[in-house]
Amino acid sequence: xxxxxxxxxxxxxxxxxxxxxxxxxxxxxxxxxxxxxxxxxxxxxxxxxxxxxxxxxxxxxxxxxxxxxxxxxxxxxxxxxxxxxxxxxxxxxxxxxxxxxxxxxxxxxxxxxxxxxxxxxxxxxxxxxxxxxxxxxxxxxxxxxxxxxxxxxxxxxxxxxxxxxxxxxxxxxxxxxxxxxxxxxxxxxxxxxxxxxxxxxxxxxxxxxxxxxxxxxxxxxxxxxxxxxxxxxxxxxxxxxxxxxxxxxxxxxxxxxxxxxxxxxxxxxxxxxxxxxxxxxxxxxxxxxxxxxxxxxxxxxxxxxxxxxxxxxxxxxxxxxxxxxxxxxxxxxxxxxxxxxxxxxxxxxxxxxxxxxxxxxxxxxxxxxxxxxxxxxxxxxxxxxxxxxxxxxxxxxxxxxxxxxxxxxxxxxxxxxxxxxxxxxxxxxxxxxxxxxxxxxxxxxxxxxxxxxxxxxxxxxxxxxxxxxxxxxxxxxxxxxxxxxxxxxxxxxxxxxxxxxxxxxxxxxxxxxxxxxxxxx
Numbered sequence: 001x002x003x004x005x006x007x008x009x010x011x012x013x014x015x016x017x018x019x020x021x022x023x024x025x026x027x028x029x030x031x032x033x034x035x036x037x038x039x040x041x042x043x044x045x046x047x048x049x050x051x052x053x054x055x056x057x058x059x060x061x062x063x064x065x066x067x068x069x070x071x072x073x074x075x076x077x078x079x080x081x082x083x084x085x086x087x088x089x090x091x092x093x094x095x096x097x098x099x100x101x102x103x104x105x106x107x108x109x110x111x112x113x114x115x116x117x118x119x120x121x122x123x124x125x126x127x128x129x130x131x132x133x134x135x136x137x138x139x140x141x142x143x144x145x146x147x148x149x150x151x152x153x154x155x156x157x158x159x160x161x162x163x164x165x166x167x168x169x170x171x172x173x174x175x176x177x178x179x180x181x182x183x184x185x186x187x188x189x190x191x192x193x194x195x196x197x198x199x200x201x202x203x204x205x206x207x208x209x210x211x212x213x214x215x216x217x218x219x220x221x222x223x224x225x226x227x228x229x230x231x232x233x234x235x236x237x238x239x240x241x242x243x244x245x246x247x248x249x250x251x252x253x254x255x256x257x258x259x260x261x262x263x264x265x266x267x268x269x270x271x272x273x274x275x276x277x278x279x280x281x282x283x284x285x286x287x288x289x290x291x292x293x294x295x296x297x298x299x300x301x302x303x304x305x306x307x308x309x310x311x312x313x314x315x316x317x318x319x320x321x322x323x324x325x326x327x328x329x330x331x332x333x334x335x336x337x338x339x340x341x342x343x344x345x346x347x348x349x350x351x352x353x354x355x356x357x358x359x360x361x362x363x364x365x366x367x368x369x370x371x372x373x374x375x376x377x378x379x380x381x382x383x384x385x386x387x388x389x390x391x392x393x394x395x396x397x398x399x400x401x402x403x404x405x406x407x408x409x410x411x412x413x414x415x416x417x418x419x420x421x422x423x424x425x426x427x428x429x430x431x432x433x434x435x436x437x438x439x440x441x442x443x444x445x446x447x448x449x450x451x452x453x454x455x456x457x458x459x460x461x462x463x464x465x466x467x468x469x470x471x472x473x474x475x476x477x478x479x480x481x482x483x484x485x486x487x488x489x490x491x492x493x494x495x496x497x498x499x500x501x502x503x504x505x506x507x508x509x510x511x512x513x514x515x516x517x518x519x520x521x
Contacts, residue, residue, distance in 0.1 A: 022050050023461050027141040028149035029057040034371045035143060038165050038248060041269050042141060042453065047072040049454045077128055079121055087114045098389050099307060099410065105211055112218040119148035123155060123226045132156055138461060144171040147219050150238045155226065159465055162242040166370055166391035167249045168257060172212060173239045174474045176258040184208050188393060190401050191255040240474045243466040244456055248370055252377055252441035253398055262469035264456050266449040268442060270371045271378045274357040284324060284345050285360055292360040293324040294422065297352055298386060299367035308335050316415035318344050321422060323362055326355060356381050362426050368392035380439035382431035384421050386410055403434035
């Protein structure tokens with residue numbers, strides 16, 4: 001029998017032997033803002049854990065933050081100036097309309113058409129494509145909403161995993177979704193639907209499917225141009241081809257729902273070790289003593305497209321608070337005719353994670369982006385959500401249902417209403433208690449989000465893919481998956497059986513009638 005020393009060495013050596021060699025991983029990010037920040041974080045985590053990571057990103061995006069030090073390799077590409085102007089014009093129109101409460105699906109489709117054209121330019125770049133093919137990557141990380149990244153992985157012929165930067169439901173990648181308790185994306189429903197809620201959810205499912213089909217079709221020309229006839233990929237099929245799906249959410253925030261084995265939630269990747277605040281922040285916070293402070297960060301969209309009317313109303317609302325307010329807002333764009341109130345500090349940049357971890361924070365006013373929500377949950381901070389675009393509306397529904405805070409629509413953004421909402425969350429201890437409870441759930445997982453990301457990535461690298469994690473249902477036609485062929489067969493058998501029984505009963509009835517007449521005669 002092996003002695004303690006041998007067992008110790010075995011316990012040390014076996015994990016070491018199972019560790020994979022450093023893999024060459026390509027991460028692809030064509031979108032800006034929080035999407036880019038999330039992929040930057042993923043790339044850095046994988047690099048820090050021994051892999052050789054290269055990020056390919058589109059450098060013409062106005063929502064990519066200033067460059068910072070990174071240890072992975074980054075490759076940037078851009079369009080011609082004319083094409084960039086065209087995309088910017090389309091993007092600006094889409095965001096401006098959304099900020100005025102007119103987030104039309106048609107505007108989003110037009111934006112996706114521009115992204116499809118941009119993707120064609122990338123796939124035509126022989127210098128970039130030649131470099132990527134020669135690198136011979138082991139794995140590609142793509143993003144759910146960046147269809148070009150799926151096509152790039154397919155063009156390279158490499159296995160890929162996908163990262164969903166928003167909650168479940170915003171992309172269809174084959175998860176079981178019982179409509180009785182899994183709300184369809186943009187339905188603004190919860191998992192506890194009454195009869196009319198289930199009716200709405202059922203109808204919204206068809207609306208969501210039709211819109212998805214329309215969005216997928218914006219890349220049809222790109223696919224026709226760059227893939228030969230007979231082997232052209234279908235975007236909806238490519239999404240189900242991903243080896244793994246990493247979802248940037250957590251069940252401390254998300255509604256419980258069925259998952260497939262190749263679906264891993266990694267919400268909280270952006271949370272980093274807390275650092276001491278710079279002195280200028282500590283001095284400002286100290287002025288307000290036990291009253292504490294409120295953190296305001298409304299995302300890259302509102303930072304870039306600041307509305308003077310919204311700034312005026314928010315500034316007036318903050319004047320009603322006894323707390324200090326630290327507000328991420330561009331001082332260079334602050335209107336000269338608006339006097340900043342005394343308890344407000346505006347900054348171009350904020351150490352958001354460190355501020356959320358501060359013991360004197362009382363409230364977080366957020367646009368409802370998932371990265372920000374996950375950081376707030378990590379530190380047990382209640383919220384007021386002011387959604388701007390797409391999934392943010394879904395996110396603030398969950399904030400309210402989970403009692404993590406309240407919401408306020410952008411079109412309702414008036415000083416009195418915002419002040420009322422903020423005081424409600426600060427003074428009602430239910431919200432703080434719910435936020436702390438969610439933080440406990442979030443922190444109590446046996447593995448951190450980064451460990452899950454790296455562990456599952458290593459797993460599929462060691463096993464040559466995730467075929468063992470993907471159910472056969474992902475390859476079945478929809479009519480087989482939902483047993484429609486079986487129901488049709490059984491219905492036909494039943495109808496034939498009923499018809500035969502009717503025929504036999506008719507024959508029996510006629511025979512009995514005939515026999516009775518003969519007897520009477």
